[in-house]
Amino acid sequence: MSDVRKQQENDFITVKKDRRFAYHIYPELSFDALPERLEELDIKDRRMVIVSDSNVAPLYLDELKEKLTPACRQLSSYVIPAGEEHKNLDEIRKLYIHLIEQGLDRNDLLVALGGGVIGDMTGFAAATYLRGIRFIQVPTTLLSQVDSSIGGKTGVDFDQYKNMVGAFHQPSLVYINIGTLKTLDDRQFASGMGEVLKHGLIRDASYYEWCLDHMGEIGERDPEVLREMVIGSVHIKRRVVERDPQEKGERAVLNFGHTAGHAIEKLKKFELAHGECVALGSVVAAYISRKRELIDEDTFYEIRDMFVGFGLPISFDSLEPEDILAAAKHDKKMDKGNIRFILLKKLGSAYIDETVSDQEITEALRFIKAD
Ligand SMILES: NC(=O)c1ccc[n+]([C@@H]2O[C@H](COP(=O)([O-])OP(=O)(O)OC[C@H]3O[C@@H](n4cnc5c(N)ncnc54)[C@H](O)[C@@H]3O)[C@@H](O)[C@H]2O)c1
Numbered sequence: 001m002s003d004v005r006k007q008q009e010n011d012f013i014t015v016k017k018d019r020r021f022a023y024h025i026y027p028e029l030s031f032d033a034l035p036e037r038l039e040e041l042d043i044k045d046r047r048m049v050i051v052s053d054s055n056v057a058p059l060y061l062d063e064l065k066e067k068l069t070p071a072c073r074q075l076s077s078y079v080i081p082a083g084e085e086h087k088n089l090d091e092i093r094k095l096y097i098h099l100i101e102q103g104l105d106r107n108d109l110l111v112a113l114g115g116g117v118i119g120d121m122t123g124f125a126a127a128t129y130l131r132g133i134r135f136i137q138v139p140t141t142l143l144s145q146v147d148s149s150i151g152g153k154t155g156v157d158f159d160q161y162k163n164m165v166g167a168f169h170q171p172s173l174v175y176i177n178i179g180t181l182k183t184l185d186d187r188q189f190a191s192g193m194g195e196v197l198k199h200g201l202i203r204d205a206s207y208y209e210w211c212l213d214h215m216g217e218i219g220e221r222d223p224e225v226l227r228e229m230v231i232g233s234v235h236i237k238r239r240v241v242e243r244d245p246q247e248k249g250e251r252a253v254l255n256f257g258h259t260a261g262h263a264i265e266k267l268k269k270f271e272l273a274h275g276e277c278v279a280l281g282s283v284v285a286a287y288i289s290r291k292r293e294l295i296d297e298d299t300f301y302e303i304r305d306m307f308v309g310f311g312l313p314i315s316f317d318s319l320e321p322e323d324i325l326a327a328a329k330h331d332k333k334m335d336k337g338n339i340r341f342i343l344l345k346k347l348g349s350a351y352i353d354e355t356v357s358d359q360e361i362t363e364a365l366r367f368i369k370a371d
C-alpha cells in the first residue's frame, strides 16, 4: 500500500452498518481537531451535554468544554461518581433529570468523556432518552478506545448482573485522543492491552507480531506507537462488528478469553481488572487449542509468556478450577446450554467451538493455577 493511501486511511476510520455509512472514528493525539471533526454532525444550533466521571472530569472536562462551547448552541456537563458500582439505573435516572432540566430535544446530543463505564451509560441514556438521541464517544481508557466505544453496545448493570439492561445504539462519531492515555494508571493500561492482544490473536497474526516487536515503546506509551496500535485494534473490531452488528454469530469470536475470564472475574469479586481476566482466559483457550493440536507448543508458550511482558497475569491463585467451570456454565445459562468456547485455529485466527468438554476446561485451568 502506498504511504499516501495508508496515511489517508489512518486519518480516520469509517464504520458501516448494514453496508451503509454509520460513523467515523478519529484517532488523534490531542483534543485540538475536535471542533473541526464535529462539523460533519451539524451541531451549531444544538444543545450538548458532556457526561463524564469523577476521575476523568478533573483531568479533561475543562479542555473539552473550551473546545465545544463555540461549536454548539448550549453546553453543560454531568459528572457521575467513577466506578463500575455506579453503572446502574439509579445514576441513569439522575442523568435523565439533568437532560430534561437542560431542555434537550430529539436533535440534541450527548458526549461520553471517559472509559467504558461512561461510554456504556451515556450510550444507554442516549438510546432511551426521547426514544433515542445522538451521542459521541470520547473514550479515555485504552480498553474503551480499542473495544467498548466501537460496536454500539450500550447498557448498565442490574443488581448483581453485568450489562443486564441495554440497547444497541451506534455513536454518531468516535473521537479518540491518544494523549489521554498518559494519565491512565499502569494496571488500567495493561487491562486494555488484554483486549489489544486478543484482537491480534483472533484475527491478525501480523498485528500480534507488531505488538510484540513494539513492546518497549508500548510500555513507554510512545504516542505515535500507541496511535498505530489503537488504529490496528479498532480496524479488527470494526471488521468483526460490521459483519455481525447484533451479535448473532461471528461477533462471538471477540469473546476469546472471556469464557473462563468472566468466571474468574466474578469469583475474584472484581478484584482483578477485566483485561487481566481476559489474559488468563486467553491462556486457557490457547492451552485447549494446543491440546487439540491446533497450535504447536512453541506458539502456546509464546502466547502465554508475552502477556507477562505487557504487565498481565498468566496464573491465578485461591480459586478452584471446578468452581470456575461452574461459574462459566452459570454465566452462559441464558444461551443454548453449551459453553461456547472460542479457540484458535492458528495464530491470528479464532473460531467458535461448542464441543469443548468440562475436562478440557478444568485441565487447562489446573495448568495455570499457581500453587
Ligand atoms: N460496550 C461494549 O462493547 C463494551 C466492551 C467492553 C467493555 N465494556 C464495559 O466497559 C467497562 C470497563 O471499561 P474501562 O475499563 O474503561 O473502565 P472505567 O470506565 O471504569 O475506567 C477505568 C478507570 O479509569 C479511570 N479513567 C478513565 N480514563 C482515564 C484517564 N485518561 N486517565 C486516568 N484515569 C482514567 C476511570 O475513572 C476509572 O476509574 C465495563 O463496564 C464493561 O462492561 C463495554
Ligand SMILES: [Zn+2]
Pocket: 195, 258, 274, 278
Ligand atoms: Zn472484554
